Amino acid sequence: MTWLKLVEGYMPMQMISELAICILVFSIINYSLKRAGMGLPKFWAGIFVWCFVNLFYLKYRIYPPIPFSVRAIYGTVAACGIFMWVSGSQQEWEEFKRPIINVLDAKTGLTKFVRTALLILLPIGLWGFAYNSFLPSFDEPIELRTVHPAPPATTKVHGKTYVLQTAANPFRINTEGKYDQAYSNAHIVSQDMGRLMKDVKNPEDNPWDPNAKGYIKHVREGGEIFFQNCHFCHGDNLNGRGLWAFAFNPIPANFTDAGTIAQLQETFVFWRVAKGGIGLPGEGFPWASVMPPWEQHLTVDEIWKVIMFEYWHTGYYPRTWE
Numbered sequence: 001m002t003w004l005k006l007v008e009g010y011m012p013m014q015m016i017s018e019l020a021i022c023i024l025v026f027s028i029i030n031y032s033l034k035r036a037g038m039g040l041p042k043f044w045a046g047i048f049v050w051c052f053v054n055l056f057y058l059k060y061r062i063y064p065p066i067p068f069s070v071r072a073i074y075g076t077v078a079a080c081g082i083f084m085w086v087s088g089s090q091q092e093w094e095e096f097k098r099p100i101i102n103v104l105d106a107k108t109g110l111t112k113f114v115r116t117a118l119l120i121l122l123p124i125g126l127w128g129f130a131y132n133s134f135l136p137s138f139d140e141p142i143e144l145r146t147v148h149p150a151p152p153a154t155t156k157v158h159g160k161t162y163v164l165q166t167a168a169n170p171f172r173i174n175t176e177g178k179y180d181q182a183y184s185n186a187h188i189v190s191q192d193m194g195r196l197m198k199d200v201k202n203p204e205d206n207p208w209d210p211n212a213k214g215y216i217k218h219v220r221e222g223g224e225i226f227f228q229n230c231h232f233c234h235g236d237n238l239n240g241r242g243l244w245a246f247a248f249n250p251i252p253a254n255f256t257d258a259g260t261i262a263q264l265q266e267t268f269v270f271w272r273v274a275k276g277g278i279g280l281p282g283e284g285f286p287w288a289s290v291m292p293p294w295e296q297h298l299t300v301d302e303i304w305k306v307i308m309f310e311y312w313h314t315g316y317y318p319r320t321w322e
Contacts (some may be wrong), residue, residue, distance in 0.1 A: 013077065014239070015061075015062070017056060018057075018061075019053060022052070022057070023049060026045075026049065026052075027047075030045055032254065040084050040242075041095060041098075041099070041290040042092055042095040042096040042161060043086075043095070043098070043099045043100070044099075045086075045098050046082045046083075046085070046086050046096060049078075049082055050078055050079060050082055053074070053075070053078045053214070054071060054074070054075040055246050056080065058062075058074055058075075059071070059072050065111070066292070067288070067290045068201030068249040069181075069246075069248060070247065070290070072247070073244060073247060095128070103115050103118070126306075133202075144241050146152060148280070149280060149281050151164055151267075151268050151271050151272075152164070152271070152281075153165070155270075155271045155274065155275065156301055157270075157274045157295045158299070158300055160300070162267070162270070164265070164267040164268065164270075164271060165267070167244075167267045167270070168181075168266070168267075169270075169304045169307065170301075170304060171215065171218040171268050171301075171304055171305055171308055172184040172215060172308065173214050173215055173218075174214070175213075175214060177214065181317075181320070183215065184215050184308070184317070185275040185317040187205050187215060187216060188315055188316070188317055189314050190233055207219045207220035207223065207312075208220065213277075215308075217306050219305075219308055219309050219312045220309075221305050221309075222305035222307070222308050222310075223305075223306075223309045223313070225298065225305060225306040225309070226238075226309055226310065227301050228301050228307050229294070229297065229298070230306065231243055232244050233248070233252040233291070234252050234253065234255065235252075237256065238254075238255040238256055238310060238313055238314055239254045239255070239256045239257075240252045240253055240254035240255070240257075241254075248290050253312075255310050255316075258316070261310060261311060261314065261316060261318070262314070262316040262319075262321060263321060265318055265319050265320065266307060266308075266311070266317065266318035269310075269318070270303060270304065270305050270307060272291075272292075272304050273287075273294050273306070273307060274294060274303055275293050275295065276289065276291045276292045276293035276294060277289035277290050277293075278293060279290070280291060
């Protein structure tokens with residue numbers, strides 16, 4: 001399905017809309033067929049929808065491919081939605097569970113065969129899964145993972161090439177609108193775990209002030225982007241403990257740790273955010289990041305702004321080449 005690209009910045013809404021349209025079309029077709037006496041029973045309709053979402057759409061429609069752990073989350077959400085759909089009324093619920101009850105009761109030759117097959121095959125399948133999970137590997141060890149792999153000299157984002165040693169965040173500006181790293185560093189506020197402002201009366205340091213301008217206004221815009229896209233993994237407090245964090249191994253980066261973004265040049269973070277896990281070099285494995293390539297969902301300006309917010313929120317400022 002590469003003929004229809006996912007729109008950058010709107011991928012989640014486009015994905016939900018596409019799935020909703022597909023399921024609506026299927027429901028209309030199945031309803032029409034049921035009126036003619038040929039529709040799928042509720043049980044098989046639910047199975048079909050779940051298989052379509054997980055085995056087809058999430059696996060082949062989304063590019064770059066999302067990891068299995070994320071697909072499992074979406075699969076669980078889809079299963080909950082299907083369960084609510086098939087239990088919308090007592091009649092629908094009775095229709096859905098009828099094949100299951102028939103197999104459990106096993107009053108016919110076919111249902112006896114199915115029940116016997118399941119009682120044999122399910123334990124064997126679980127045994128095989130457990131066996132493969134604990135089976136030791138005799139392959140040669142692969143290289144150790146480097147937490148901060150060496151970045152390339154240049155990176156291309158949205159068709160423009162950036163020299164990482166000379167590029168700079170264009171939104172680190174002073175009150176005169178000129179690039180000024182020292183100015184932005186001076187306005188990073190000391191914060192505790194509650195992330196409370198040290199001086200909320202100063203609009204130059206308070207991104208929530210409606211009259212904030214320049215650098216601190218861009219910090220607020222970066223925060224909006226972060227909480228729309230990034231906090232699910234990196235957490236509300238940027239500590240790597242987001243809603244989905246523990247579905248991954250290793251868990252997402254803890255930006256409040258002095259060993260992460262505080263040790264990095266801002267251009268390094270720009271490269272990592274733009275290219276995501278699939279852009280890591282070989283030394284970034286075996287536990288490669290599952291972060292998506294955000295250049296496919298955010299503009300260049302949005303990437304710079306969200307990075308600036310991450311430094312401001314944690315109280316750190318990026319290292320420089322000097």
